[in-house]
């Protein structure tokens with residue numbers, strides 16, 4: 733059986749200088765690049781996927797006066813530089829087998845709400861109109877199709893999309909660990925409670 737690395741939302745808008753910057757985001761990108769520097773297989777992964785918040789019209793997910801819990805400044809608009817992966821990942825982008833886009837017309841914290849596209853498909857696929865079928869395969873189906881039974885989750889933000897992705901992975905029946913040292917949080921004060929919640933759901937938390 734196979735092991736996957738799920739890189740969650742390491743996108744320009746979530747890193748320093750972005751519209752919804754999370755302190756430590758750029759460092760997560762460079763740390764992940766170091767982990768994958770000798771190839772995914774050397775790091776123990778059979779496959780690597782990267783999720784992307786990818787908004788067209790996500791309704792009340794965007795707000796002029798966001799509360800930073802349920803509503804947010806405009807971020808990760810589909811096809812804009814803010815939605816692109818952080819350049820810190822450039823050295824290892826060839827190791828990413830699928831780009832998992834989520835949240836076109838809704839909020840979508842979990843990567844399991846997204847669908848996987850290859851690098852080629854990610855460039856060549858037109859965006860669907862509201863109500864049209866979304867391109868790509870649901871993430872859980874895509875992973876199972878590659879024999880994946882175990883996933884490691886890392887990225888941004890620990891307390892939102894990393895958490896939601898890890899919890900959904902556990903619900904989907906994958907063996908899950910979160911590489912906490914390869915994440916960055918919106919609200920760092922709340923991270924210990926988040927990690928407890930993950931452990932309670934059967935997720936292993938590594939440094």
Ligand SMILES: [Zn+2]
Pocket residue numbers: 785787793807808835839840
């Ligand atoms: Zn979003």
